[in-house]
Amino acid sequence: MSEVAHAIGAGLAAAAVFFWDSLFGLIFGFLVSAIVQVMFAPATMRRYLGPGLRGVLYGSGFGIISSACSYGAAAAARGFYRSGADARSIFAFLISSTNMNLAILILFWSLLGWKFVFAEFFGGMIIIAVVTAGLTLLFRSKELERLQRRYVEQAGDSNGAHEGHAHGDATISRSWAAVASTALSDVAMLRTEIVVGYLIAGFAAALIPPGWLAGALHAVGGVPVIGYVLLLVVGLLIAVATFVCSMGNVPIARYLANAGIPLGANTTFIYGDLLILPLIGIYRKSFPARLTWSFVILFALGAMLAGAVMERVIGSTVGGVAMPSMTINDRFTLISNLVAIAAAAAVALAALPRRRTA
Numbered sequence: 001m002s003e004v005a006h007a008i009g010a011g012l013a014a015a016a017v018f019f020w021d022s023l024f025g026l027i028f029g030f031l032v033s034a035i036v037q038v039m040f041a042p043a044t045m046r047r048y049l050g051p052g053l054r055g056v057l058y059g060s061g062f063g064i065i066s067s068a069c070s071y072g073a074a075a076a077a078r079g080f081y082r083s084g085a086d087a088r089s090i091f092a093f094l095i096s097s098t099n100m101n102l103a104i105l106i107l108f109w110s111l112l113g114w115k116f117v118f119a120e121f122f123g124g125m126i127i128i129a130v131v132t133a134g135l136t137l138l139f140r141s142k143e144l145e146r147l148q149r150r151y152v153e154q155a156g157d158s159n160g161a162h163e164g165h166a167h168g169d170a171t172i173s174r175s176w177a178a179v180a181s182t183a184l185s186d187v188a189m190l191r192t193e194i195v196v197g198y199l200i201a202g203f204a205a206a207l208i209p210p211g212w213l214a215g216a217l218h219a220v221g222g223v224p225v226i227g228y229v230l231l232l233v234v235g236l237l238i239a240v241a242t243f244v245c246s247m248g249n250v251p252i253a254r255y256l257a258n259a260g261i262p263l264g265a266n267t268t269f270i271y272g273d274l275l276i277l278p279l280i281g282i283y284r285k286s287f288p289a290r291l292t293w294s295f296v297i298l299f300a301l302g303a304m305l306a307g308a309v310m311e312r313v314i315g316s317t318v319g320g321v322a323m324p325s326m327t328i329n330d331r332f333t334l335i336s337n338l339v340a341i342a343a344a345a346a347v348a349l350a351a352l353p354r355r356r357t358a
Helices: 002-039 042-048 053-065 070-082 087-099 102-112 114-138 141-155 169-207 210-221 227-241 246-258 263-275 277-286 289-314 327-351
Strands: none
Touching: 002 070, 002 169, 002 327, 053 087, 053 114, 070 087, 070 141, 070 169, 070 277, 087 114, 087 141, 087 263, 087 289, 102 114, 114 263, 114 289, 141 289, 169 277, 169 327, 210 227, 227 263, 227 289, 246 263, 263 277, 263 289, 277 289
16 A cells, blocks of 8 residues: 555656646746737737748747747647637647747757757757648648638637727726636636646656666667667657656656667657647647647657658767756746746736726
8 A cells, every 4th residue: 555655646746746847838828828819809810820831930930939838839729729820820839839949949958958959949840841731731721711610610709808909997907807717718628638637747757667668669679670660659659658748858858868769769759749648638629620630640740750850860869968957947947937927917917907096
């Protein structure tokens, strides 16, 4: 019984650590999603995140400067879709926010070196190209618009708050109240997937020995002829089975690099955090089923291609990984979480009804 209790405690403790490490991404992701749904009219979203290369570039750019947490990015993507943005631009945002995000790149540079930064950024570009080109081939633009219109009508748009651009304290207060209400509604809708995701991450990290993981990857890579392809596939599967949010991937990737895992398989593992089951559950609640599964398949193919290309272009990281202190990560997390909590508090205060002065 004591061993079982210890295992449960270790799993819950690890889950709590992962939650803390990604709290700022969750908060900003849900706030961005709510602000988009309340403040931006569908016409505005279609202008910036519309079809074509321009929309994909805007989506990628928004992802680079926004949430670095997979759950937060998924929440924001849902808000974009409900507001009329093009699916291809939305998925470009989703991919860039977890692979090309500035916060992620800074952490990888400080803890793993430039090769991982290069692989994260340019590998993300490859995945975006595969996903957007694949969706263009699978769906015509009018078909995407029809699916989106039907989905939004069926889901029911309960926000009804796009009129919040008028002047006056009362109107501003109502707008921020709508933002707070929308964010809380999104959290309530996705809470099961979020809780399950962190519990999976925590218990996997606490109960699966890192040495066993590295040994299994070396064995797979040693299979004749198809070993490398299998290694890329296993990298994705490990991400699905032992998910941590993008920020939490850093220590695992650092360990795998020191264990001698090729860069291609390691980065494919990092890319795969968008394919864990709780997130797929969120996609199913956010997009039409056919679009969801098309994205999942195309993303998996793009992630394996990106890993292979990065391995070919910049080679293995064995013996070349920088290993500075994790204190940098701890400080970054603390500061980011405090800023996010302050932002949430500011929104809550702005949402309070204001008394009119004479």
